[in-house]
Amino acid sequence: MDFTGKVALITGGGGDIGRAAAINFASKGAKVIVVDIDDENGQGSADLVRANGGTALFVRADVSRSEDVRRYVQATLDAYGTIDCFFNNAGIEGEIAPTQDYDEAMFDHVIGVNLKGVFLGLRHVLPVMLRQEAGTIVNSASITSIFGGSGMPAYVASKHGVLGLTKAAAADVARLGIRINAVCPGPVETRMMRSLEAQRNPTDPQAMGAAIRAGIPTGAYSTPEEVANAVLYLCSTLSGNITGTHLMLDGGRSATGGAPSPNRR
Numbered sequence: 001m002d003f004t005g006k007v008a009l010i011t012g013g014g015g016d017i018g019r020a021a022a023i024n025f026a027s028k029g030a031k032v033i034v035v036d037i038d039d040e041n042g043q044g045s046a047d048l049v050r051a052n053g054g055t056a057l058f059v060r061a062d063v064s065r066s067e068d069v070r071r072y073v074q075a076t077l078d079a080y081g082t083i084d085c086f087f088n089n090a091g092i093e094g095e096i097a098p099t100q101d102y103d104e105a106m107f108d109h110v111i112g113v114n115l116k117g118v119f120l121g122l123r124h125v126l127p128v129m130l131r132q133e134a135g136t137i138v139n140s141a142s143i144t145s146i147f148g149g150s151g152m153p154a155y156v157a158s159k160h161g162v163l164g165l166t167k168a169a170a171a172d173v174a175r176l177g178i179r180i181n182a183v184c185p186g187p188v189e190t191r192m193m194r195s196l197e198a199q200r201n202p203t204d205p206q207a208m209g210a211a212i213r214a215g216i217p218t219g220a221y222s223t224p225e226e227v228a229n230a231v232l233y234l235c236s237t238l239s240g241n242i243t244g245t246h247l248m249l250d251g252g253r254s255a256t257g258g259a260p261s262p263n264r265r
C-alpha cells in the first residue's frame, strides 16, 4: 500500500467517504486532488490533508457537466502531471418517494450526478491513463447496485448503472494497463445515511437507524475509513489482476440475499 509519488483524483472528496479516501491516500504518500461541488467541504478535505503533512489541491466542479469534468482532469494534469488512481465517487441520495410519485426532475438530477457523472469521469480520465498505459479506477457503487429497495428508484437505477459501467469500461481497457473496479457499500456512517434516516422517519431518525442496523448481520454500518481502505486496496498493486468486479462492504447483508437479517447480538 505504497502510493509515494502517485496522484489520486477523488470526486466527492469533500464528503465523508471521499474525505476518508483523501486522508488515506495522502497518508500512503499520494498527492491528492479533491473534486467537489461544495466549496467549503472540498477545501476542508484538502486543508485537512495538508494539515497532516500531505499534498492536496481542491478543484470545484460539478461531475454531471462535461466542461467541469474536462476542467478537473486538466487541473490535475497541470498540478501533478499524471492521474494514477481515480476514485469516481461523487453521488447524491435524492429524495425518498415511491416510483409512482417520484419527481421527474429529481430522477434526472440523481441519474445525472450518480451515473452520467461516473461516465464522464471515465470518459475524460481514461484517455489520460491510456496515454500513461497505467492507472486504476474505483467507482462508488452500492449494495443497491445488486438489490432494490423501496423509495429510491433513481438511486437504485443509477447504482445498478454504475456497476454496469464498471464492467463495460473494464473490458474496454483490460489489455491496456488499466483496471476498473467498484466498491459496493451497504449503509456507511455518513451524512448521506443521516439524510436517508431522516427522510424515512422524520420524527425519529435514530429509531430508523436502529431498524436498519437490526437488518445487518454484523449489526453495524461500515465506517468511511473501511470503505477508503477497500478503495486503496483496489487501487494498489496488491489487487493485481482484479478488474471489472466489485467488493461488497455491507456487514454481510448481501449474504442474506439482501433481506433484513435480525440482529441477535
Ligand SMILES: NC(=O)c1ccc[n+]([C@@H]2O[C@H](COP(=O)([O-])OP(=O)(O)OC[C@H]3O[C@@H](n4cnc5c(N)ncnc54)[C@H](O)[C@@H]3O)[C@@H](O)[C@H]2O)c1
Pocket: 011, 012, 013, 014, 015, 016, 017, 018, 035, 036, 037, 038, 041, 061, 062, 063, 064, 089, 090, 091, 092, 093, 113, 140, 141, 142, 143, 184, 185, 186, 187, 188, 189, 190, 191, 192, 193
Ligand atoms: N453513505 C452510504 O451509506 C453509502 C452507501 C453506498 C454507496 N455510497 C456512495 O458513496 C459515495 C459517497 O457518498 P458519501 O456517503 O460520502 O456521501 P456525502 O454526501 O458525504 O458525499 C458526497 C459528496 O459528493 C459531492 N457531490 C454531490 N453532487 C456533486 C456534483 N454534482 N459534483 C461534484 N460533487 C458532488 C457532495 O458535495 C459531497 O461532498 C456516493 O456515490 C454514494 O452514493 C454511500
